[in-house]
Amino acid sequence: MCIRDRDSRPRLTSGEEQEFEDEIIEVAHLLISESFITGQRLLEQFEGAPLNISSRHESKLWYHGTSNGVFSGTFCLRLSAHCRQMTVGLRSDTGITEGPCASLVAGTLASKVRLPFLKELGKLSQALTETVFKMFRTREIAGKYSAMQELRKTALPKVLALLDSEKSPRYASVEELARAQTLLIDLAAHVLDHAFKVPDQLRSQYLSLLRVLLGREELSLGQMALGTADANKLRIGLSYQTFLYKTLETMLAWSESAANEDSDLLFYFLAMAYWRVPEFREKLLGAVQMEATITIEEWRAESLDQSARRLSSASALLAYFDWESQFHRFLREGGRNEANARLLAETLRKETFTRSIARRKMAFFRFMNAWALSVEASPAARTGCWEQLPGFRILLKAFLIELKTREIKKYPPQMIEASKRLLYDDRLMCVFFTILYRRTHLFESSTVFRTFELIDTWFRTLGVQGRPVPSGFDFPFFFKGMALVLQGEHSLCIAQVLLVTYNHFPKWQPEARKEICDFLFGPIFLKLFLHWSHCVRRIFHYLLLFRLHHLHRSRKLSDGSNVKLEILSTSSERRQVATNDFIHLELARMIDLLDRTAKKIEGESLKLASKRKSLLRQSDKRSRPSTFPATTFTNEAETS
Numbered sequence: 001m002c003i004r005d006r007d008s009r010p011r012l013t014s015g016e017e018q019e020f021e022d023e024i025i026e027v028a029h030l031l032i033s034e035s036f037i038t039g040q041r042l043l044e045q046f047e048g049a050p051l052n053i054s055s056r057h058e059s060k061l062w063y064h065g066t067s068n069g070v071f072s073g074t075f076c077l078r079l080s081a082h083c084r085q086m087t088v089g090l091r092s093d094t095g096i097t098e099g100p101c102a103s104l105v106a107g108t109l110a111s112k113v114r115l116p117f118l119k120e121l122g123k124l125s126q127a128l129t130e131t132v133f134k135m136f137r138t139r140e141i142a143g144k145y146s147a148m149q150e151l152r153k154t155a156l157p158k159v160l161a162l163l164d165s166e167k168s169p170r171y172a173s174v175e176e177l178a179r180a181q182t183l184l185i186d187l188a189a190h191v192l193d194h195a196f197k198v199p200d201q202l203r204s205q206y207l208s209l210l211r212v213l214l215g216r217e218e219l220s221l222g223q224m225a226l227g228t229a230d231a232n233k234l235r236i237g238l239s240y241q242t243f244l245y246k247t248l249e250t251m252l253a254w255s256e257s258a259a260n261e262d263s264d265l266l267f268y269f270l271a272m273a274y275w276r277v278p279e280f281r282e283k284l285l286g287a288v289q290m291e292a293t294i295t296i297e298e299w300r301a302e303s304l305d306q307s308a309r310r311l312s313s314a315s316a317l318l319a320y321f322d323w324e325s326q327f328h329r330f331l332r333e334g335g336r337n338e339a340n341a342r343l344l345a346e347t348l349r350k351e352t353f354t355r356s357i358a359r360r361k362m363a364f365f366r367f368m369n370a371w372a373l374s375v376e377a378s379p380a381a382r383t384g385c386w387e388q389l390p391g392f393r394i395l396l397k398a399f400l401i402e403l404k405t406r407e408i409k410k411y412p413p414q415m416i417e418a419s420k421r422l423l424y425d426d427r428l429m430c431v432f433f434t435i436l437y438r439r440t441h442l443f444e445s446s447t448v449f450r451t452f453e454l455i456d457t458w459f460r461t462l463g464v465q466g467r468p469v470p471s472g473f474d475f476p477f478f479f480k481g482m483a484l485v486l487q488g489e490h491s492l493c494i495a496q497v498l499l500v501t502y503n504h505f506p507k508w509q510p511e512a513r514k515e516i517c518d519f520l521f522g523p524i525f526l527k528l529f530l531h532w533s534h535c536v537r538r539i540f541h542y543l544l545l546f547r548l549h550h551l552h553r554s555r556k557l558s559d560g561s562n563v564k565l566e567i568l569s570t571s572s573e574r575r576q577v578a579t580n581d582f583i584h585l586e587l588a589r590m591i592d593l594l595d596r597t598a599k600k601i602e603g604e605s606l607k608l609a610s611k612r613k614s615l616l617r618q619s620d621k622r623s624r625p626s627t628f629p630a631t632t633f634t635n636e637a638e639t640s
Helices: 014-019 039-045 116-137 141-165 174-194 200-214 231-254 260-276 278-288 297-304 308-321 323-335 338-348 352-358 362-376 392-405 413-422 428-438 445-464 475-486 491-507 510-520 525-529 534-548 561-567 572-622 630-639
Strands: 002-004 024-026 051-063 066-079 082-085 090-092 095-097 104-107
Touching: 116 141, 116 174, 141 200, 174 200, 174 231, 200 260, 231 260, 231 323, 231 338, 260 278, 260 323, 260 362, 278 323, 278 338, 278 352, 278 392, 297 392, 297 428, 323 338, 352 362, 362 392, 362 413, 392 413, 392 428, 413 445, 428 445, 428 475, 445 491, 475 491, 475 510, 491 510, 491 534, 510 572, 525 534, 534 572
Parallel strands: 024 051
Antiparallel strands: 002 066, 051 066, 082 104, 090 095
């Protein structure tokens, strides 16, 4: 506080008063001792940005009842920032009482809070920290239970609800974003430090909160990129890097004992660390490709697409994951992150998780699922240029080796889920089914059934993602396998092939639909229509009724000569219409064949029935007994 005399006091111009009208509070004709400005009230009423208070005062000076002059001056109070020490562990007579980690939270003061989300998040974070400290500090069972219930029912749910309601808040300035990032990083550090120290009843809530904080948009590369950042931005980046490395250390240690129901967060973060910690990515890829010596012929043709359009789309996808050039290299300048580098080097010396990944068992498939989800969530994921991503070829080759070497009937659920996620690059659909076809023996009915069940799952996945069947899909090879199964005698396999056709027939290209209809309306039609298995008959009848009969006809044609010509047209619209007409003509021909066959069978039945009746009459006549006169026996008896 400065007291200036009349001649040297600052003069505020009208422009300055207008500029600081929201930040300056003028208190006139008040003595400092009479002012309402106290430390406690400042913290309660002016929480936010810097505060400038100017108090002008002019009064007489009195000494023993005698006026000795006039006092005139300006009292200026400038509060640029304040520091608040959070609660820590305390040394007492009974030892050291455990509390939250010591951290110095820098805050600022303002007379107006522009974003209520930040103020509320700060209050809830402080309340959460104090409640946890109270739970660890007290030694009474009742006190611990009360604090634990407060955490479980009040503190943690409120923080989760606030973060869920404000998923993408709009910040008015860079300073507000920086403050939000500081609050989120401090809260995430607290949650990480106590997630495995709190009682088991609270652990699931802590882990859920940690996952929400890890996925916040404020901590993504778009918001954390440094570039030519100022000192405050570099300080926040260094703090986030420390949090990343500590989380990686905790998760790798947890991977040795994580249960199945708790490991979702583990693989979620490891997939995130794959992009945000380049050193971890290099070590993981080195472990995966140690045994990748098998060649994948089915994948070779699909990996040669290097067109300029796809490469330009890949550059946008790469920029979204380039944490090395946009974040870490700025922190290495001047040796800012020496402590973090030592922590990371110590963490990466542990080989437990990399050995588990190298064996390519459940951990590898769960990591692939989480990795594909992380790519799928990126804004540029729909470009479909995953092959340009760092390490994509190594990971995919390791996955395809497992797909090719494992027994199809024993594919684990985690592997199937990972394959569904990888289909976001839809070109892999052809690679997957080709590998399965080449490893399926026609006379192993269980393997055939499982193969088409997996193909049905992959087609459904494309439908859920809103993607059409890729144009490079090898339909002739696919239909060749279907035809071999339909010509066989195993009813369950035939039913599964018909079910795949029923489920995905409308999504196939016109040429593919025509090809499968040519086969179904051929000599195999009556076999399927009159099949001895009720399941096969029912699915085939439903296929004819709901997938073929309902197709729209644009016009009535007496024969298929014009239709066959239009199917060869260059216009996709005309080909679509001509294919529908062709299917209707073929279906009408087969229905007419069935009608004529039914009438013929009915006529033959009537002829057989009439012939049977005539035969019965003739047999009745022949079977009647002859009558003899009764006197014959009497005379013979008498003669005897």
